Amino acid sequence: MPAVLGGGIGGLSAAYYLTRRFVNPVTVYEASNRLGGWIRSENHYDENFIFEAGPRTIRTKGPAATNTLELLEDLNLNKDIYPICDTHPAARNRMVYAKGRLNMLPNSLTGAFKTLPPFTKPLISALFHDLRAGSKKQKINDESMYDFVERRFGKEIADYAISPMICGICAGNAKEISVRFLMNDLFEWEQKHGGVIKGLLFRDKKKAIKKQSEGVLPKLAKDQKWSIYSIKGGLEMLPKTLADYLTIYSDIQLNSNCQKVTFSKDGSAEICINDKAITTDHVVSSLPAFTLATAVEEQHPDLAGRLNEIPYVDVAVVNLQYRSPDLLEQEAFGFLVPPIENLPILGVIFDSCCFNMRGNTVLTCMLGGHWFEKLFGKNPTEKDILDVALKNVHDILGIEVEPKTSRVHILRKCIPQYTVGHKARVDGIRDYVKKHKLPLSLCGSAFDGVGVNDVILSSRNQVDHIVGCQ
Ligand SMILES: Cc1cc2nc3c(=O)[nH]c(=O)nc-3n(C[C@H](O)[C@H](O)[C@H](O)COP(=O)(O)OP(=O)(O)OC[C@H]3O[C@@H](n4cnc5c(N)ncnc54)[C@H](O)[C@@H]3O)c2cc1C
Incomplete structure (x- = not known):
């Protein structure tokens, strides 16, 4: 039975494709007490607004986007898509x-x-x-x-x-x-x-020349000229729906921290979950590269070294809700700040312009990234971050009132950086796995693209590769 490490969108979609292609059930091991990884929606139904701590929209153009739309269709999510068409501000x-x-x-x-x-x-x-x-x-x-x-x-x-x-x-x-x-x-x-x-x-x-999808949803997206979309109830509905599907066909274990992965000469692997050894015939890892590096380091230090060469950055996300619908002068997705301006924010997303959040102005301010430590030191408090976000929202957007609700998320090592040489680095990692005949597939945002679409397509391709090798 294959073991999937990590219950973010990468791991869940890998488990989904595995169950669609194998008869055997799959086990997903997730270290935390929830699924979805960085996809996390906080839904305030009573006040008609949603805060997204991670991703908020998915793109519709390109093969990876079509693949996600096909997945959503398979999951019966057609009616729950909340699209933004090309003509929308x-x-x-x-x-x-x-x-x-x-x-x-x-x-x-x-x-x-x-x-x-x-x-x-x-x-x-x-x-x-x-x-x-x-x-x-x-x-x-x-x-x-x-x-x-x-x-x-x-x-x-x-x-x-x-x-x-x-x-x-x-x-x-x-x-x-x-x-x-x-x-x-x-x-x-x-x-x-x-x-x-x-x-x-x-x-x-x-x-x-692109291959046309036969799916209803990709066709609808094309005909209605969707640009981006979310899901009613927040983007977390996607991992939640995937998890609901998976509970029928496979086993999802929360609070299950993978500490070590060891490969045997007979072609199997042993994973150590919460100090307990479990044997599996194949490991699909969607763990962050640095976490997988720690897990394989003892037996494969060279592989660990290569995985550790993929750097990650910290991002602070500040969600703000104002109990007034008309605080923004511009109708737009939001704004970004060029680094040459030397401001402490990366940009602000106008959530309530993207989606109808009746009676509210909702904004998300992103801070840090590559410059996190230089701007905020090693351990800023949530208050430090909130103050910076509010000052910039005030200075740039002229919003004088205090938000009614705010959230600060300091997301450590949340986005891998595809620095110069990334493709060669990933090829080297996959060549190592192939050369040593390790029963290991690598998916997740570290390798083939950081967008939700890329992560899902990477899982699909890795599963297709396992099936193709059998
Ligand atoms: C702030 C932010 C905004 C973003 N905005 C967008 C957007 O608008 N659109 C878009 O397309 N993409 C966006 N992205 C990118 C996208 O959200 C991510 O690339 C994607 O969610 C990553 O999924 P993943 O499964 O690869 O990784 P994760 O979500 O990191 O999942 C990995 C999982 O593995 C678990 N884990 C870690 N260690 C262990 C262990 N030892 N044992 C077991 N489990 C473990 C973690 O708890 C986690 O659940 C954004 C990302 C961030 C951080």
Whole structure:
């Protein structure tokens, strides 16, 4: 019977795909007393608002997104999806706070021809920059997002568009994050054709043809032009529904801390859960890379060393509810703060603009990430963090009133950082597992993408690989 380590979305979806493909039941071991990992919704039904401590929206575009929609359909969640369509202000309007003001990023072709602050030139000029820039003399395997974008599109785009975007996606520093993380195609076009625009024109069009999903939900999302979505009752409904499904077909053990994993010569593995040894024929780990490293270190120090090379950052999430519906001047998803501005926040999400939270203004302020310790020291109190969030909400959004309800979550080591060389690092880890014939599959946010969609697809691919090997 396979053992799944970790009961976040990675582990639960791995267990789901395992049960769909195997007859045998699966056991999920989760260290804490709840499932869902970073997905955690606090639902205030009586006051019509929800606080999300972790992720709040899921994207709808691309193969990983289609896979999640197919999963939701299988789980009968169609009627519970809360979509935001392309025309909604929360889908169209994204802002950056820079040069002392909130700036709406261009969201139409005409906008790209205008000079809109914080930029000093129309965005279209970035394309000419790419055409003029030429290519690197020597082929390279990877570089930072910042360096790539600065080289191809200019410093302003790197500072005011890409750097805040990286803060929004992984709370990371674009100067360290691998270009292959988000712009793999663009990077490869440059390597092959000498520029991004040239690559776009001369790319292999056959490769770009996408397989159509046969699912009802992916079709609905396409027809109705969904941009992002949540689930009624909060995003935690997804792991909850998965867990309900799994309790029928498999065994979920909470408060079950995996301390050690040892592999035997006969092809089986022994996992040590709360000091008790359990034998299994295959381990699917969705644990954070550093936790798995500790578990395998004694028998496989080299593997542990490679896993430990994947760094993580701490993020503080502050949820704020104001008992007034109209505190925001702008209708938008929210705003991000470029690191060049040296402010102590990463950005603010306008939850009550994204979703109807009748009678309330609800905001989420994100802080820290790559800069957590530099800004707040090793052990800030919740009050320290709340004060910083409130001051910035006041200064930037002009909100004078005190929130009626607030929550501060200090999420330690919550987002892995795909720094330059990440792909080679992950390939090296998987090669090690293959070379040593370890009955171990690796999924979870450490490896193949940090978004909920990526994590689910990674679980599916790992399970397909186990099935394919049998
Ligand atoms: C603040 C924040 C905002 C985000 N926003 C978005 C968003 O809007 N959209 C989006 O798509 N993605 C977002 N993400 C990313 C996404 O939420 C995560 O990448 C994803 O939830 C990670 O799932 P996981 O299963 O890989 O890891 P986790 O959620 O970390 O799950 C791992 C599980 O393993 C358990 N565990 C740890 N150690 C052990 C052990 N020794 N034994 C047994 N169990 C153990 C943990 O308790 C946990 O339950 C966000 C992430 C954060 C932190």
